[in-house]
Amino acid sequence: MTSAKRGRVFSGARPTGRQHLGNYLGAIKNYVTLQDEYDCVYCIVDLHALTTVDTTENLRQNTYEMALDWLAAGIRPVESIIFVQSHVPEVAELHLILSMVTPLGKLTDLPTFKEKVRQQPHNVNYGLVGYPVLMSADILLYKANLVPVGVDQEPHIEFAREVVRSFNYRYNTSVLIEPQMKATEFPKVLGIDGQQKMSKSLNNHIELASTPQETTERVMQMVTDPQRIRRSDPGNPDVCNVFSLHKIFSSPEEVEMVNVECRRAGIGCVDCKKRLIERVIEALEPVRAKREYLSRNTDEVRQILEAGNQKSRTFAERTLAGVRELIGF
Numbered sequence: 001m002t003s004a005k006r007g008r009v010f011s012g013a014r015p016t017g018r019q020h021l022g023n024y025l026g027a028i029k030n031y032v033t034l035q036d037e038y039d040c041v042y043c044i045v046d047l048h049a050l051t052t053v054d055t056t057e058n059l060r061q062n063t064y065e066m067a068l069d070w071l072a073a074g075i076r077p078v079e080s081i082i083f084v085q086s087h088v089p090e091v092a093e094l095h096l097i098l099s100m101v102t103p104l105g106k107l108t109d110l111p112t113f114k115e116k117v118r119q120q121p122h123n124v125n126y127g128l129v130g131y132p133v134l135m136s137a138d139i140l141l142y143k144a145n146l147v148p149v150g151v152d153q154e155p156h157i158e159f160a161r162e163v164v165r166s167f168n169y170r171y172n173t174s175v176l177i178e179p180q181m182k183a184t185e186f187p188k189v190l191g192i193d194g195q196q197k198m199s200k201s202l203n204n205h206i207e208l209a210s211t212p213q214e215t216t217e218r219v220m221q222m223v224t225d226p227q228r229i230r231r232s233d234p235g236n237p238d239v240c241n242v243f244s245l246h247k248i249f250s251s252p253e254e255v256e257m258v259n260v261e262c263r264r265a266g267i268g269c270v271d272c273k274k275r276l277i278e279r280v281i282e283a284l285e286p287v288r289a290k291r292e293y294l295s296r297n298t299d300e301v302r303q304i305l306e307a308g309n310q311k312s313r314t315f316a317e318r319t320l321a322g323v324r325e326l327i328g329f
């Protein structure tokens, strides 16, 4: 990692396999941009995944598929680190050490924990409670200054900062660094149903590396302004997710044209979608092509991940050695 940049970014995401537009616009695009200014460490958090999955059958494949999409989208492994959490076991030790300076009540009070209890009352496991401690260990091992996350993760970053203060106070040190949060520009992307956040489990997603035909099919299924029944009815782009995606993928002139013409029924939804399809296909073509290349060169991808695992492990060992020394092990 070079020292000419402004600091170090860390971010992680669970291995969910092939990525979709929601993942791209909400996180990956930001990951790519951040590389210009920061040393970046991007982690596929497969240990975290164990808190919620019923089976690990697809874990390895999902990890690999996600790495492919990250690389295809523009993560540059020569200057950034991309690695798999479970391949750096130091994180488990730091997690345990940090848990000793963490009041249990703080964890059980977190809104994200309460939400998980509501979602999976049959499986309120210890890992679920300790999730923010493991996340803190991830961030702190790499001495990250900045963590790009969605607003729903804000309490976790604040929690990590408190853990740092508790640890540094107890051991009279400044060895751990308080991270700052960087909110993502597009925290929520709706699915093709126009109602819920884009998600694979809801099957309302458009895959990042989808073929032109797949993109066409998905966009054509998109729900538009529900009040616009006939072609002659004026529409309201403000409530239409097709328009939201136009604002991301189309030129300002085209967005303005849709905005005006939709309201006076000058453009039909099918034509409007066809225009969006062209823009999305254009934008995703380089990602699709790179993914195709990478999926034909699996050894290259595995080498990138192994090198990332090794680099992050070296870094983590150094931080953990300092922590162990301070404690007096």
Ligand code: SF4
Pocket: 224, 225, 228, 235, 236, 237, 240, 241, 242, 243, 258, 262, 263, 267, 268, 269, 270, 272, 273
């Ligand atoms: S014309 Fe476009 S923006 Fe207007 S309702 Fe139809 S799809 Fe949505």
